[in-house]
Amino acid sequence: MEILRYAAFSADPSGGNPAGVVLDATGVDGDEMLRVAAEVGYSETAFLLPRGDDRFDIRYFSPLAEVPFCGHATIATAAAYAQRHGAGRMHLSTRAGLIDVTTAFTPDGTTIATLTSVAPRTDPIVAADLAELLAALRWDSADLDPALPPRVAFAGARHPVIAAATRQRLADLDYDLPVLAALMARHDWTTVDLVWRESPTVFHARNPFPPGGVVEDPATGAAAAALGGYLRELGLVTPPAIVTIHQGADLGRPSVLTIGIPATPTSGITVTGPAVPLPAPPPALI
Template identity: 55%
Template sequence: MTEVLRYAAFTADGTGGNPAGVVLDATGLTEDQMLALAAEVGYSETAFVLPGSGDSHPIRYFSPRAEVAFCGHATIATAVALADRDGCGPLRFDTPAGPVAVLTEATTTGVTATLTSPPASSRPATAAEIDALLAPFGWRREQLDETWPVHVAFAGNAHPVLAVAARETLADFDYDFDALAAVMADAGWATVHVFRQRGPAEFDVRNAFPPGGVREDPATGAAAAAFGGYLRTLGRLTVGNRVVLHQGEDMGQPSRLVVAPDPDSDGVQVTGTGAPIPA
């Protein structure tokens, strides 16, 4: 019987966060079995740790519908689960998107994990891509914040990044699920990252996730890493600085993600706390 742990990642003050399934021993499981388990768990992603050596762990991620190359919140959840079992320290996850270093630390608020994403980059979206993105939301270009260009950002997966001008637009976040799913399938996008700047180094964010069969994620580590790449490309996030993303508040699942550029690579660091979900 395969043991599936349930952890919340990127919790805010011990509450909220994004739930993930975690299988710490996926030895012998086939892809079909992993997908079936992910569907049974029903979270946006479940992580499966495969046999490795030392602190290096091959890992795969499955949504209820398909395999995902990289998932930030499931990485944080898995790292915290391993820290709970083995103690805190450095880890390395060998993901389908490339190696991901993670450091877990014990703090007064629980175990914190910091992942360093695969190389992050960002490019301007085309006019056609912007039109295709706005249509399922029913938004007009005038509702976007023109001081933040629309980009497609990447950090293991591709995520379009849209800034809205009004907090009310973010609060009313809704879209045609099937229409957006079709657009994203054609483009190969993982989530749509919608944000509004809250302060000099703080952002309110929401993420649409039709490819995973989920309308919205309450905390999206992979998109946060891609967003860090976007900010770095625009010159708005430099080494030594960090930003805080507030996600899930409009869903009643408040989450907190801290994003900083990695000083030693093209990756982006994403930090959050994690905790087991009570049965």
């Protein structure tokens, strides 16, 4: 099995979110995938199972567990596949549903991928759960932006969307990892999408990810898609709209995610970004 390593949502290997990529995992079972993901050590590793005619099954594993959908690993996988087999379209069957991905090369040779999420939805957060979440984050209600109400957003995975009133509140992240991990496990939350709105179409985000064994994700495509659905459903943008999300700067791995929000309420959200191979360690054969 050849394991590739890519950074998604950055054209610079020093930025973006690293992902492991296996372009052909035919015959590999879930236990072995989990072992490989733990060995790679990134927040997710994607395992592609070709079915022919640009159709694939794909599975995603953090070092601790399988997840139904991962945006940055999807972008990384599509870029790696395009660099081996040419740009085009891929139809990915995930445990969350069908994800279509397109790839293209820019004039300078950068590989760009765009995924279209499953139909998003947004649900309320029970007051007691919100109080417990804020306590785990060591935030209180005064830290929140009242124009962006807390919700649980879904576009392949579930993410509470919690909006900070200031950029400084977002920058000062010091949460109780064991408490937050237990809360997220009870509610099947993949990451917590902490955001600050710079302008109507520019956001900054941080994503605690204790269920994956990672303190924070530097770029979270699934949460970006969920945020797009949240913004549309709550009338916080006028679709069709393009929204830019800056993530990872506080970790020293700056990432840029571009989301497209169609006007149709049931349409999937598009998430676009570049991906580049990581220079070290080199691809391993196991």
